[in-house]
Amino acid sequence: MNTTKSRELLQRAVQRIPGGVNSPVRAFRSVGGDPPFIARADGAYLYDEDGNRFIDYVGSWGPMILGHNHPEVREALARALGNGTSFGAPTRLEVEMAEFLCDRLPHLEMVRMVNSGTEATMSAIRVARGATGRDKIVKVACCYHGHGDSLLVEAGSGALTFGTPSSPGVPKGLAADTLVIPYNDAAALERVLDANEDQVACFIVEPLPGNVGTLLPKPGYLEAVRKLTRKHGVVLIFDEVMSGFRVAFGGMVEISGVVPDLVTYGKIIGGGLPVGAYGGRRELMKRVSPSGPIYQAGTLSGNPLAMTAGLSLLKILDRDRGAIYLRLDALTAKLGAGVKAAAEAAGVPLTVNRQGSMFTAFFAQGPVDDDASARTCDTARFGTYFRAMLEQGVYLAPSQFETGFMSAAHSEADVEATIQAAKRAFKKVKSEK
Numbered sequence: 001m002n003t004t005k006s007r008e009l010l011q012r013a014v015q016r017i018p019g020g021v022n023s024p025v026r027a028f029r030s031v032g033g034d035p036p037f038i039a040r041a042d043g044a045y046l047y048d049e050d051g052n053r054f055i056d057y058v059g060s061w062g063p064m065i066l067g068h069n070h071p072e073v074r075e076a077l078a079r080a081l082g083n084g085t086s087f088g089a090p091t092r093l094e095v096e097m098a099e100f101l102c103d104r105l106p107h108l109e110m111v112r113m114v115n116s117g118t119e120a121t122m123s124a125i126r127v128a129r130g131a132t133g134r135d136k137i138v139k140v141a142c143c144y145h146g147h148g149d150s151l152l153v154e155a156g157s158g159a160l161t162f163g164t165p166s167s168p169g170v171p172k173g174l175a176a177d178t179l180v181i182p183y184n185d186a187a188a189l190e191r192v193l194d195a196n197e198d199q200v201a202c203f204i205v206e207p208l209p210g211n212v213g214t215l216l217p218k219p220g221y222l223e224a225v226r227k228l229t230r231k232h233g234v235v236l237i238f239d240e241v242m243s244g245f246r247v248a249f250g251g252m253v254e255i256s257g258v259v260p261d262l263v264t265y266g267k268i269i270g271g272g273l274p275v276g277a278y279g280g281r282r283e284l285m286k287r288v289s290p291s292g293p294i295y296q297a298g299t300l301s302g303n304p305l306a307m308t309a310g311l312s313l314l315k316i317l318d319r320d321r322g323a324i325y326l327r328l329d330a331l332t333a334k335l336g337a338g339v340k341a342a343a344e345a346a347g348v349p350l351t352v353n354r355q356g357s358m359f360t361a362f363f364a365q366g367p368v369d370d371d372a373s374a375r376t377c378d379t380a381r382f383g384t385y386f387r388a389m390l391e392q393g394v395y396l397a398p399s400q401f402e403t404g405f406m407s408a409a410h411s412e413a414d415v416e417a418t419i420q421a422a423k424r425a426f427k428k429v430k431s432e433k
């Protein structure tokens with residue numbers, strides 16, 4: 001594989017951008033090797049500066065559920081571009097987006113658009129704190145909710161990959177107000193809420209964690225969480241920035257039937273442009289400025305291009321709901337089973353977790369269902385596997401602790417080629433140890 005141009009660009013990048021990247025995991029630090037610089041993408045494929053083609057299972061970290069460069073989204077964007085790029089004033093598009101979301105998702109009575117998942121979770125937490133008058137929040141170790149100060153405590157892939165439980169620059173006082181419990185452990189939530197009665201504003205959780213690799217909730221966990229938060233007057237926030245519109249149109253709220261007080265969205269909701277959203281019960285959302293006192297704002301929030309991309313993608317997903325999610329599920333099941341069988345044949349312990357089109361192959365005996373079990377993964381083996389797959393034209397998330405994403409643009413042949421590549425990669429993994 002020729003990597004001349006990507007290597008040249010990386011050398012230039014590291015001079016002027018920290019680590020050469022604008023988001024850490026892109027730098028391949030945890031898997032070794034250098035990242036290809038991507039020039040364009042279409043359907044299921046990425047093409048780098050050197051002209052290499054990759055079957056893409058990152059999908060821009062989630063948004064590209066229908067594949068890259070979808071013609072309907074692209075054409076909607078081209079039309080919107082003719083009207084100008086930003087007005088800083090209310091638009092019809094924002095009304096349509098809010099109505100569309102609240103109409104399709106019964107748990108949303110009101111919604112506010114922002115520019116990223118990070119903004120969505122920061123803002124939802126502010127609403128919870130503002131509404132309850134309490135400062136403490138409870139989060140789950142290994143759940144990532146963006147890089148907001150209060151949330152950057154024991155947070156998912158970055159923490160596990162880089163071995164830093166939180167970041168320098170997060171004030172101790174803020175971290176002290178963030179109480180961390182394990183995933184899938186309702187008893188731990190009960191203990192922490194009992195011990196901090198009348199002090200906890202919210203419990204924020206990825207109902208289907210994806211930022212430690214894909215973890216599945218144990219039966220009854222989300223129901224128990226709902227019951228406990230209600231009992232203690234604690235706002236329940238589901239962070240569906242990754243799982244929303246991904247595992248089902250209505251995300252994990254639809255799948256579990258558990259209705260939180262607030263939900264955060266990102267990734268798919270922007271159709272590949274920078275968008276986030278938070279919303280939920282009217283009684284909470286009406287406290288947001290200017291209808292209420294809780295301040296939250298954004299110069300480019302509800303941007304017309306971003307709303308256009310997001311709304312056009314969401315409308316396709318809504319229209320073809322049955323077919324799209326079934327196809328994603330079948331393709332991803334096939335990939336998961338094929339990769340698992342290839343690992344078994346090579347004698348490599350592997351645990352594949354999957355919900356719909358979100359999946360992770362953990363290099364561990366398993367089961368992997370919380371922070372502690374994720375830590376048992378053989379990350380050196382993952383690195384070997386990752387590099388062998390990349391070399392064969394398969395672009396996986398460059399960390400053991402990330403989720404893979406299937407898109408509806410992937411073909412059976414793409415999946416079959418990926419399984420064949422995995423067979424060779426597992427042989428390499430086996431021979432290196």
Ligand SMILES: *Cc1c(COP(=O)(O)O)cnc(C)c1O
Nearest residue numbers: 116117118144145146241242266
């Ligand atoms: C990606 C992600 C975020 C952060 O979103 P950004 O747009 O990267 O700020 C927050 N929560 C979850 C669950 C995510 O997957």
